[in-house]
Amino acid sequence: MTMQPSSPRVGNPEFLLEAKDLKVTFRAPGGKKLHAVDTITLGVRPRETVGLVGESGSGKSTVALTLMRAHEPEGGQIIFDGQDVTHLTYKELMPVRRRLQMVFQDPYSSLDPRWSIRRVIGEPLRAHKYGSRAKINERVAQLLQQVGLPPDAADRVPSQFSGGQRQRIAVARALALEPKALIADEPVSSLDVSIQAQIINLLRDLQERLGIALLVIAHDLALVHQISDRIIVMYLGEPVEEGPADEVVGKPQHPYTVALLSATPVPEPGGGSKRIVLTGEPPSPIYRPTGCRFHPRCPIARDRCKTEKPPLKEIGPNRRVSCFYAGEMPPPRDLWALENVPLPPGVERAPRPFAVGSSRAN
Amino acid sequence: MSTTVTTPAAKPPALGLRLPKKLATGSTQLDIGIVLLTLVVLALVMQELFVTSAMLDGNLSKRLRWSGDGVGILGTDQLGRDLFYRVLAGFPWSLGISGVAVVMVATIGTFVGLIGAWYTGWVRTVVLLGVSAIIAMPFLVLALVVIALIGRGFWPLSLTMGGIAWPAISRVIYAESRGLLTREYVLAARLFGVSQWSILFGHVLPGLRPTILVMAAFYFATLLIIESALSFLGLGAPLNAPSWGNMLSDSRQYLVNAPWMMFVPAGAICASVIGLNLVGDGVAELSRRRARAVEV
Amino acid sequence: MTAIQEAAATGRSVATADTILAVKDVVVEFPRPRQNVGFRAVNGVTFNLNRGETLGLVGESGSGKSMTALSLLGIVPAPGKIVEGSISLRGRRIDNLGLKEMRTIRGKDIGMVFQDPMTGLNPVRSVGAQLTESVMRHQNVTRAEAEEIAFRALDQVSIPSPRDRLKAFPHELSGGLRQRVMISLALINHPEVIIADEATTALDATIQAQILDLFRLRLTKATMIIITHDMGVAAEICDRIAVMYAGRIVETGTIAEVLSNPRHPYTVGLLAAVPRFDIRRPKLVPIPGVPPTAEDIIRGCAFKSRCKFAQAKCDERPPLTHLGGRLASCWFPRGA
Numbered sequence: 002m003t004m005q006p007s008s009p010r011v012g013n014p015e016f017l018l019e020a021k022d023l024k025v026t027f028r029a030p031g032g033k034k035l036h037a038v039d040t041i042t043l044g045v046r047p048r049e050t051v052g053l054v055g056e057s058g059s060g061k062s063t064v065a066l067t068l069m070r071a072h073e074p075e076g077g078q079i080i081f082d083g084q085d086v087t088h089l090t091y092k093e094l095m096p097v098r099r100r101l102q103m104v105f106q107d108p109y110s111s112l113d114p115r116w117s118i119r120r121v122i123g124e125p126l127r128a129h130k131y132g133s134r135a136k137i138n139e140r141v142a143q144l145l146q147q148v149g150l151p152p153d154a155a156d157r158v159p160s161q162f163s164g165g166q167r168q169r170i171a172v173a174r175a176l177a178l179e180p181k182a183l184i185a186d187e188p189v190s191s192l193d194v195s196i197q198a199q200i201i202n203l204l205r206d207l208q209e210r211l212g213i214a215l216l217v218i219a220h221d222l223a224l225v226h227q228i229s230d231r232i233i234v235m236y237l238g239e240p241v242e243e244g245p246a247d248e249v250v251g252k253p254q255h256p257y258t259v260a261l262l263s264a265t266p267v268p269e270p271g272g273g274s275k276r277i278v279l280t281g282e283p284p285s286p287i288y289r290p291t292g293c294r295f296h297p298r299c300p301i302a303r304d305r306c307k308t309e310k311p312p313l314k315e316i317g318p319n320r321r322v323s324c325f326y327a328g329e330m331p332p333p334r335d336l337w338a339l340e341n342v343p344l345p346p347g348v349e350r351a352p353r354p355f356a357v358g359s360s361r362a363n
Numbered sequence: 364m365s366t367t368v369t370t371p372a373a374k375p376p377a378l379g380l381r382l383p384k385k386l387a388t389g390s391t392q393l394d395i396g397i398v399l400l401t402l403v404v405l406a407l408v409m410q411e412l413f414v415t416s417a418m419l420d421g422n423l424s425k426r427l428r429w430s431g432d433g434v435g436i437l438g439t440d441q442l443g444r445d446l447f448y449r450v451l452a453g454f455p456w457s458l459g460i461s462g463v464a465v466v467m468v469a470t471i472g473t474f475v476g477l478i479g480a481w482y483t484g485w486v487r488t489v490v491l492l493g494v495s496a497i498i499a500m501p502f503l504v505l506a507l508v509v510i511a512l513i514g515r516g517f518w519p520l521s522l523t524m525g526g527i528a529w530p531a532i533s534r535v536i537y538a539e540s541r542g543l544l545t546r547e548y549v550l551a552a553r554l555f556g557v558s559q560w561s562i563l564f565g566h567v568l569p570g571l572r573p574t575i576l577v578m579a580a581f582y583f584a585t586l587l588i589i590e591s592a593l594s595f596l597g598l599g600a601p602l603n604a605p606s607w608g609n610m611l612s613d614s615r616q617y618l619v620n621a622p623w624m625m626f627v628p629a630g631a632i633c634a635s636v637i638g639l640n641l642v643g644d645g646v647a648e649l650s651r652r653r654a655r656a657v658e659v
Numbered sequence: 660m661t662a663i664q665e666a667a668a669t670g671r672s673v674a675t676a677d678t679i680l681a682v683k684d685v686v687v688e689f690p691r692p693r694q695n696v697g698f699r700a701v702n703g704v705t706f707n708l709n710r711g712e713t714l715g716l717v718g719e720s721g722s723g724k725s726m727t728a729l730s731l732l733g734i735v736p737a738p739g740k741i742v743e744g745s746i747s748l749r750g751r752r753i754d755n756l757g758l759k760e761m762r763t764i765r766g767k768d769i770g771m772v773f774q775d776p777m778t779g780l781n782p783v784r785s786v787g788a789q790l791t792e793s794v795m796r797h798q799n800v801t802r803a804e805a806e807e808i809a810f811r812a813l814d815q816v817s818i819p820s821p822r823d824r825l826k827a828f829p830h831e832l833s834g835g836l837r838q839r840v841m842i843s844l845a846l847i848n849h850p851e852v853i854i855a856d857e858a859t860t861a862l863d864a865t866i867q868a869q870i871l872d873l874f875r876l877r878l879t880k881a882t883m884i885i886i887t888h889d890m891g892v893a894a895e896i897c898d899r900i901a902v903m904y905a906g907r908i909v910e911t912g913t914i915a916e917v918l919s920n921p922r923h924p925y926t927v928g929l930l931a932a933v934p935r936f937d938i939r940r941p942k943l944v945p946i947p948g949v950p951p952t953a954e955d956i957i958r959g960c961a962f963k964s965r966c967k968f969a970q971a972k973c974d975e976r977p978p979l980t981h982l983g984g985r986l987a988s989c990w991f992p993r994g995a
Contacts, residue, residue, distance in 0.1 A: 056863035069554050091556070098556040111547040115569050124565075125555035163949045164720075174551075193719035194888060198932040198945030220864060223934040227943055250936055264868035266891025268933055270915045278872050279865045282833050298865075342918055342930065350937055 010083030016044035017214045018068065018101065018182050023077035025060070025067050029287050036286050037063040039238045040077060045182065050208065050215040052229030052246065054222050054261070058283050060238040061218045065186045068216070069103050070094060082181065099129055102180040106187035108167030112159040118145075118170055119155040125177045144173040148203060165196035172203065182214040190219065201228055223265050226250045231319065234258050237294040238286055240313060244320035254316065254327040256299050263333050269342050275334035293324070301330050393645020399638030407458065410451035418448040419605065427621045438623045440613060446627045449605045453631065456606040460521040460599075461586035467525025468532055468586070469579045473571065475529065476536025477563065480544060491537070494530040502527065503592070510598050520599055524586055532578050536571060543570045573650035580643030584636040591632055607632050679851050679882050680708040680731070685744035685754070687723075687730050687906075689953070698953040700726040700739060702906035705979075708852065713874075713883040715897035715914070717890060717929075721950050723906035724886045728854050730754070731884075732769060733761040748851060767797040770845030774857035776837040779844065780829040786813075786840050787825030790847055797848045812843040816873060835866035842873065846881075853878070856886045871895050890933055894918055902926050905951050905961035912985020922982050922992040924966045960989070968993070 012019045025038040038060040045051045055061040066072050068079055070086065079087045086097050102125075105111035112121050122141045131137055142152050148169040159167055168188065175183055185204065189197040205228055208215050219225045225232055226246050233243040234257065242255040253259045263276045279298045284290055290297050296306040305325060313323040344350060421442035429438040435447040479490035509523045543549065544567065552562050593599035594608020602609065607628040614624035687701035701723045708714050716724040729735050731746055733756065746754040753764055765771065773779045781789055790809035794800060800808065806825070813821035816839040829837055838858060845853055855874075859867040874883070874896045887893055893900050894914060901911040902925065910923040921927045928946040948965040951957055959974040960966070966973070972990045979986045983995075 056865060071550060071554060095556045098554065103551070103554050105547050105551060107547060111551050113546075113548040113566055113570075116565075124552060124557060128552075128555050128557040128561070163952070165949060171551075178555075193950070194890075195719060195929055195932045195946035196949070198934075198943040199947075201934075202943055202945060221934070222864075223936060226936060227934045227938075261864055264864040266867070266871070266889060266895055267935070268890040268894045268918055268930055270894050270918055276868055276872075278868045280869075282835050282866060283863070342935075344931075344938065 011085050012078075012080035012083060013044060014083070015046055016080070017047045017082055018045040018216065019043070019078075019080040020064070020068060021078040021080065023064065023067060023079065024075045025063050025072055026075045033287050036238050036289060038067065038074075041233075041235070041238075041240050042077075043233060043240070043243075045214045045216050047181065047214050048208070048212050049231070050205075050217060050229045052225030052232045053216060053218045053235060054220065054225050054232060055235035056220055056261075056283060058237065058286055059235040060286070061220075061235050062186055064235075065103070065184050065216070065218050068184060069101070070097075095129070099178045100181045102175040102178065102183050104168070104171050104175045104183065104185040104188050107191050108164055108171050109159075109191070111171055112167055114159055116158065117155065118157055118159070118162075121159070121170060122155075122174045122177055125174060129178055131178075140177065141173075144177055147176065147207065148173045163196075164192050165199055168192060168200050169203065172200075172207070176207065176211070179211070180213060182216070183208075184216045184218070186218045187220070188217065189224065190221070197224070204228065221265070222250065222261055234261065237283060237289060239294065239323070240321070241295065241324070242322045244317070244322075248317075248320060252328075253332060254322040255295075255324045256301055256326075256330045257295050259330050259332050260300075267342075277330075277333050301326055390645040390648050392641045392648060396638050396641025396643075396645055399634055400642060403454070403458070403635055403638060406451055407454045410448075410454055414448050414451050419444060419452055427617060427624075429621070429623055437627050438621070440610070440621070440624050441617055446610075446624065449610065450607070450627050450631050452605040453607045453610065453628065456517070456600050456604055457587060457590055457608070457632070458635065460517060460590045460606075461524070461583055463518075463521035464525035464528065464586045464590075465579055465583040467522070468529045468582050469575055471525070472529035472532030472578075473536050473568075473575055474533075476533035477540055477567065479533070479537045480540035480567075481559070481563065490533075494533050494537075497527065497530040498534070500527075503589070506589070506593060507596075507598060510593070515598060516601060520590065520593065524589060528582065528586060532575075532582065535574065535578060539571055539574050540567055543567050546570075573646060577643045577647045577650075580639045580646065584639040584643075587632065587635055587639070591628075677710045678707050679710055679749060680884075681745075681747045681750075682706050682708075682727075682731070683745050683747075685727070685730055685746060686742050687726050687735055687739055688742045689739040691953075696956060697742075699906050700953075701730060703744070704903075704906075704908055705744075706901055706908065706911065708882060708884065710882055711880050712899065713881075713885060713897045715885045715887060715893035715900035716903055717887055717893050717900050718903035719888055719929075719950055721905070721952060722903040724903045725856055726906075727903070728771075728856050728884065728886050731852075731854060732765055732771060734765075763797070766793060767848045768851045770848070770850035770853040772838070772841050772845050772853065772855040772858045774860050776834075776841035777829060779841050780837065782829055784828070785825065786827050786829065786832075790825070790840075790844060793844060793847055808847065812847045813840070815846070815877065816840075816843045817869075817877070818843070834862055835869060838862060838866075838870055839873070842870075846878075851882060853881055853883045854886070855883065857888070858885075859892060860887070860889070867892075890918070890930060902929070905957060907961065907988065908979065908986075909962065909989070910985065910987040911979075916983075916985050920983070920994045922985070922987040922994050923962075923989045924968055924991075924993055925962045926987075927993050928965075 020041060020043050022040045022042055023038055024040045027035040027037055029035040041064060043051065053061045053064060063072060067074050070079070074087065078085060081097055081101055084097070086094065089097065119138065119141050122144055123137045126137045126140060131140065141155055145152055145154055150166060150169055159170070162170065188204065189200045192200060201224065204215065217225060217228060229246045231244065232246045232249040233240050234249065234255065235241065236257050242249060242253065242258045249258060250262060253262055260277045260279050277300065281298050284297065292308045293299070293302070293306040293311050296302040299306065311323045311325045313321045315321055316327065421444040423443045425434055425439050426441055426443040427439065428434045435445040437447040437450065440446055440449070475490060475494065479487050505527050506523055509527070510519060513519045513523070549562060549566050552566060590599055591608035591611060594606045595612045597612065599608050600606035610628035611625060617624050683705050685701055685704045686699055688697040688699050690697050704727055706714065716727060718724040726735065730741050733753065735741060741754050745752055748764065748768055753761070756764070771779065787806065787809055790812055791802065791805045794805040794808050795802065809825060810821055813824055818824050818836060818839050829840070832840065859870045862870060871892065885893065885897055897914050899911065899913050900917055901908045902917070902923065903909065904925050910917060910921065910926045917926060918930070921930055931944040932946060934943065946965055951961055959976050960969070963969040963973040968991045970991065977988045977990045979988045982992055
């Protein structure tokens with residue numbers, strides 16, 4: 002079944018999944034253009050985890066769905082495993098879909114409530130003619146075990162499981178065809194805190210064991226920091242800062258990253274006083290501000306920012322930021338100093354990443 | 364809301380009816396509806412087994428009697444025919460005609476609604492316009508015209524009714540399918556590369572099942588009334604056929620002398636219609652309850 | 660030890676003249692189909708809320724924190740009902756009031772902020788109309804005065820150009836503004852208590868920060884109950900927290916005590932599961948297993964199946980006991 006592309010490989014050979022100058026536009030009511038993504042360039046290496054962070058309206062989920070070819074990009078290129086997949090048809094995409102899979106945010110709506118778990122997990126297997134019924138059942142049992150569910154789960158329906166268990170089922174389904182890359186769109190945001198950690202650990206575990214590349218989309222910077230090698234921060238359809246995870250949260254350069262970092266509530270009494278509170282709300286992607294998209298909310302914006310758009314500038318290895326005054330706004334609180342809150346048993350405090358040169362894994 | 368409260372998925376029947384456990388559905392409406400429809404089906408079976416054509420013959424010496432020697436429990440009509448047997452014999456006519464029609468309505472309605480929801484562009488426009496155009500025409504007038512053209516009888520009547528009643532269902536199915544097609548599990552299936560037919564038959568059609576059942580039950584009842592109305596107007600079943608509409612039509616002239624001639628077929632119509640409506644309501648209620656249990 | 664004595668031991672939650680809301684042994688029960696034992700969504704919750712104090716009810720889905728709030732408002736969804744215990748507002752029982760009296764209490768004495776502001780706002784009426792109407796129903800003022808109060812209410816929650824916003828409909832506002840309107844509606848009749856149920860959960864981080872600042876800086880004197888699943892949110896705005904699990908309070912004390920020295924294993928686990936920047940990866944520490952659901956019948960400690968310190972003794976239910984400045988219900992408490 003696997004048809005390897007016979008055409009020569011394109012794109013950066015370093016990357017497994019790559020987006021080049023990706024631009025996605027939707028038609029808003031009234032014939033206006035909604036600039037959901039404008040523009041992003043990103044790459045995910047094999048076995049690497051990249052975190053894509055942003056608030057609602059930042060375009061992060063649109064990036065995920067466009068990479069999966071659920072939305073048609075208006076411009077740019079999507080390259081997977083050396084093959085340009087931007088304009089492939091539904092049929093031509095089949096071999097790509099085998100190797101690139103997705104986990105959705107809400108395990109309540111991403112599993113058909115009428116289907117048994119066996120049927121749910123077997124769906125991609127049947128679509129790709131994996132083999133006989135017995136072979137599919139065998140694979141389903143294996144997958145259930147991999148995600149930590151009992152074998153008898155196969156005969157039950159989604160409503161008999163909790164949110165965390167359902168997300169395990171969704172992960173099992175995404176892994177069924179042994180993909181090389183997995184996109185997870187807010188994989189834990191609908192789950193309880195104590196369950197979130199279970200799913201994050203499961204994803205990391207599977208990634209290490211199966212060697213897949215992971216693109217995690219989330220709004221929670223602290224959570225993304227936990228699993229990502231690299232982080233890209235998006236605002237209003239474009240990346241504003243990217244770099245190795247520890248550097249982005251340890252030495253944030255863009256004022257938006259700094260604000261987002263300080264906005265994350267931390268379980269420290271009185272922590273709220275050490276925070277930058279941005280004024281206003283993100284502008285609509287239909288009517289975007291001129292110049293720097295962030296300037297109306299930026300605490301350090303100057304006249305130049307209102308008219309001129311800062312480019313995404315290289316400031317170090319794998320480190321880019323789009324701000325004229327990068328690094329001029331220091332983080333208001335030391336997130337590595339929650340002295341009042343004890344660490345979980347058996348866990349050491351992480352060293353401050355400020356001294357870290359390049360912390361990229363592998 | 365973050366608190367999990369499971370709505371009880373199935374209550375024991377609220378009604379005092381002592382139904383066998385397996386039959387108790389948890390919805391009083393459904394229970395009553397099922398009891399009524401069971402009686403209807405029993406009547407249907409009885410007439411098949413016991414009513415012979417001789418029993419339907421008239422005996423003019425006993426015309427317009429309510430009681431007396433050799434008169435059945437439901438009296439006789441203007442030709443001395445036994446109304447008990449006649450109303451039983453009416454079951455296959457009335458229920459048969461509307462039954463065939465409702466199967467057509469559900470099938471065509473679902474199919475057209477699905478087509479409209481699945482395709483975008485001109486196909487959808489054509490489907491929606493066509494459906495609206497047929498709905499815009501007054502149903503009875505349309506039925507009268509078609510029957511006047513192709514004649515009366517079991518099949519002309521049932522096919523005509525089925526052929527013109529489906530657009531209302533397709534509109535509901537269209538809306539419902541559009542909703543189902545936006546579900547994340549449908550998107551997931553697409554991203555796995557699942558074929559369009561598998562998505563339609565695996566995810567969308569099963570999701571429509573409760574809606575189709577409910578709509579079919581209501582339309583069955585509605586068509587039953589329409590069938591009776593058409594027969595009453597002399598445009599339905601053949602004149603001498605024991606259709607309930609015909610019987611009602613006959614009763615008009617004898618309302619004062621023999622009111623039972625009206626009450627007997629009217630009662631049969633009411634029982635069937637109420638039974639079907641209750642079953643429809645009950646199924647709707649159960650699927651709502653199940654949906655709620657799924658969400659929680 | 661009785662609950663009151665225990666409460667007295669913790670110092671801050673003693674019922675005094677300053678007590679606004681006294682909740683005692685409240686049980687909210689839902690009948691289970693075909694079973695004699697109902698499901699207790701809230702299972703004996705006791706706390707006192709004093710003037711000017713902010714109490715955080717922290718827990719995960721199914722912990723009973725939202726149901727506790729609904730029981731305070733007298734809007735427990737059928738077929739559930741309060742089967743035991745009492746709720747008193749300024750010494751007056753409110754758990755057995757009629758619909759009409761309760762409605763007055765909800766509009767005037769207790770203000771409510773929901774997670775989704777659209778459930779609390781009427782979508783077809785302007786913001787101004789809703790605020791004005793609420794004022795006129797509960798305060799003896801003219802329409803013009805009510806409109807002025809509405810204007811000031813919007814201004815108080817830092818809504819930009821409040822005069823214009825009065826004419827806006829809820830759907831014309833962004834999520835953050837809508838939540839501010841909801842808060843101003845909850846505050847407008849100067850309620851004794853404000854209950855905020857996951858008021859910032861649906862908001863983006865930077866907007867959540869704005870609303871938290873509003874609570875922290877503008878509502879310092881308000882008496883509030885904050886219901887949240889997020890320890891970080893509770894840490895920022897609460898004076899005291901009560902951690903709930905399976906319908907019961909398992910640990911309660913001042914925010915500083917509980918956060919810096921959690922004693923109940925569930926509190927410890929919950930804190931450990933919060934992603935933190937200062938923890939070396941890969942060391943997320945999840946709580947194993949899943950919380951009990953409405954179908955489970957709980958005997959003994961509800962947390963024992965997920966607790967790695969559980970022993971035979973845990974088959975017996977641990978009472979809330981005084982443990983170094985706070986209450987916790989565990990036979991084998993952590994920390995010191």
